[in-house]
Amino acid sequence: MGNYNNLSQELFLQISIKEKSKIKEILKFYEWERDNLISILQNIQDIYQYLPPYVLNYLSKKLKIPFAEIYSISTFYTQFKFQPIGKNHIICCDGTACHVKKGPILLNFLESELGIKSGKTSEDKIFSIESVACLGCCAISPVCVINGQIHGALTIKKLRKIFKKIKEKQTNKYE
Template sequence: MEDEIDLSLIEPILEEYGDDKGSLITILQETQAIYNYLPAKALTYIAERMGISEAQVYGVATFYAQFRFRPVGKYLIMCCQGTACHVNGSENILTALEDELGIKVGETTDDKLFTIESVACLGCCSLAPVMMVNGQAYGQLTLDRVKEIIADYRSRG
């Protein structure tokens, strides 16, 4: 899959920012928006084009939790584990997601539809327990509601 990465897709980003080291985070964000993760081949190319070491690029990319190094599914599920969610049963919600999808946190289903991530806080404490699917918040979750939500997204393909 990595060999199939079309580096020409990030060329406009690199042309826009040139070798401005202060733009590395923005370049990484825009690169991730294109590929849905940061392919190693793209990180190497970014380092070469910016005239910096791969270690510097990887240092920035690994420091920030927003960056991913593996492709995610079509539907990225972020399950909140913050204090409000935790006291309202978020561990059970996460277990229900894993059981329903047959994967663990950080994994993607074989059909590439779903990826589960556990996050510290989604900022929707009044909806606890809460999860987001591609930015759409679902709150006051129950185990049955989780199954309904997953079934709905499965039906969309």
């Protein structure tokens, strides 16, 4: 869940005409029905990679649902994010199989290597780390999902290789 102070600061930002148009398309697809709120929120998160408070405020007005109710529903589900995620999003599994096979050591390595804690995004918005209860890939534990790709039987050595490639891609983009 996001910091409440950040929420109140972002709540009244102006929503652009382009954003309004995208959201209205989503609402039209779901027939402006409050029963479809979770699907609507999922679609909004697909666009922004998180749920911006000012967009939730706009949604509240359009669906005639109190903001507090939308916020309450969206914070109940762990799939919803309230802060922007990094360009490179890392999800580390902390399920039993991964935990036993040194998943926490991998998470500590990532936090140290990237200089951020789980649940946070780097200041430059390049990396974010998230820890989840289980990714359902127990047979290949320990597991991380990096930019949507599952990486199993991970070691620190394998993570270093993966991050070397990611950093090379970042460097090549700016040359």
